[in-house]
Amino acid sequence: MMEKMIFGRYIPADSIAHRLDPRAKLLFVFIFIGIIFLANNGWAYGAAAAFTVLSIWLSGVTIRFLIKGLKPVMIIIAITFVLQIFFAREGDIIVDLGFVTIYEEGVRQAIFISTRFLLLVFMTSLLTLTTTPISITDGLESLLNPLKKIKFPAHELALMMSIALRFIPTLMDETDKVMKAQMARGSDMSSGPLKDRLKAVVPLMIPLFVNAFKRAEDLAIAMEVRGYRGGEGRTKYRLLKWHGRDTLALLSLVGLTVLLVLLRG
Amino acid sequence: MKKPIISLDSITFRYPNSVHDVLKQVSFSIHEGEWVAIVGHNGSGKSTLAKLINGLYFPENGEIHIAGIKLDNSTVWDTRKHIGMVFQNPDNQFVGTTVQDDVAFGLENHGVPYEDMVKRVIGALKQVKMDDFLNQEPHHLSGGQKQRVAIASVLALRPDIIILDEATSMLDPHGREEIISLVRQLKEVQGLTVLSITHDLEEAAKADRIIVMNDGEVFQTGTPDEIFKLGDELVKLGLDLPFPIKMANTFKEQGVPLQGQYLTEEELVIELWTSHFKK
DSSP states (O other): OTTTOOTTOOOOOOOHHHHSOHHHHHHHHHHHHHHGGGOOSHHHHHHHHHHHHHHHHHHTOOHHHHHHHTHHHHHHHHHHHHHHHHHOOOSOEEEEOSSOEEEHHHHHHHHHHHHHHHHHHHHHHHHHHHSOHHHHHHHHHHHHGGGGGGTOOHHHHHHHHHHHHHHHHHHHHHHHHHHHHHHHTTOOOSSSOHHHHHHHHHHHHHHHHHHHHHHHHHHHHHHHHTTOOOSTTOOOSSOOOOOHHHHHHHHHHHHHHHHHHHHOO | OOOEEEEEEEEEEOOTTOSSOSEEEEEEEEETTOEEEEEOOTTSSHHHHHHHHTTSSOOSEEEEEETTEEOSTTTHHHHHTTEEEEOSOSGGGOOSSSHHHHHHHHHHHTTOOHHHHHHHHHHHHHHTTOTTOTTOOGGGSOHHHHHHHHHHHHHHTOOSEEEEESTTTTSOHHHHHHHHHHHHHHHHHHTOEEEEEESOHHHHTTSSEEEEEETTEEEEEEOHHHHHTTTHHHHHTTOOOOHHHHHHHHHHHTTOOOOSOOOSHHHHHHHHHHHHHHO
């Protein structure tokens, strides 16, 4: 189950999308989320869909892989689709079964909304599939940097994110260890009524929390000893380089925007 | 006599919210290029000493000088530049998401320019033979490998002093051996001063000098030879004697005439197989 889920996962490869600057990709996705709402007819949605397919192609990820990996999201989209069909009450009636009536506008809206949703999920997945979490963090820090003027802690936020990312596998290992230790002592976490199972989680969470705090304290000391005094006066080891292709990627969005504005009815 | 690089002068310390002094009138100095081991049972104050030397806490009474600088609130960041520390838990001192990021972390903090930083990261990782693991993530490394990265992170900052705060206690015997011989080799090449805080007397036996701590006081200072002559007194302090010394003591009890101290198994074995000819 977890192996098939691709939400938030990074797939190492060397496509054009992988090589783009994380800042460009972040901006790209944010802008895309904004302009997709410009589309309001079949032609415009068609253009947006074509643009998405092109992006997917450039990332080296196959559409089949995306659809397979996003199955849980697909189910949600399907439910939205059905709800839209039944609840919109505009336009001509297409089907009238007495207890349900389906309107033309309902079908139209359902198709548009699920297409929009689908395109958004595809694009955001592309971002995480082609960018390592640490690059996303670097990109975010760099994009949020101007906000430092209004005292926004951009550096601290990025450092927190990168430390959290670094400790996920460590804490996963620890969860596994504590779980096995509790199971060896007769704790049963996988059967019985829900109430008992929840109770069995408590002796798992407490050692985890205690250890996490202990780790945090050790880490803080280790950081201080290595001269960490906040973001002031720090240099960066991971340099972000803006290339022509990054500008080009953002320009393509300008093109899409113009196209969507022209096509919308 | 070389000049002292770390000197402590009648240090007294107690933790906030505690009525009990962890350190009582502790004085000693460590000279440039020396390898000193501080041993003692849990709670003897040996780890607190390391924290005071690095300015993580300040003593209640007494003075600490690091490389000629008096340690206080205003100089703590300067004295820290002279000292690199490696801690006990390999996981809890790995800050970066990959090996090279972790080594770079300290350099970033010190505002080292990018080009210089790249060279120093690679250089430090080569010294600990971890340069093949540049982009490896910490959870794919063994404990010994992580400690080697920790040492590289320290080396990249080019300190004069390395403090090993129980740095080998969570490693297997092989990893332990590896780390100690690595630090020994680096010390010889770069003229570092090493302060190793440990409860492993086998590790301490390899030092130039041992300081035995007990209940917040310096119990005894001397070369490994001198210290291990104390024998039972060390056992009473809750310390475990190195295996060759225990072995030799048992031989003596059994009436085998052995003279001298044997800090390594090799010395003991040589003595045993040659003792017959000496008669």
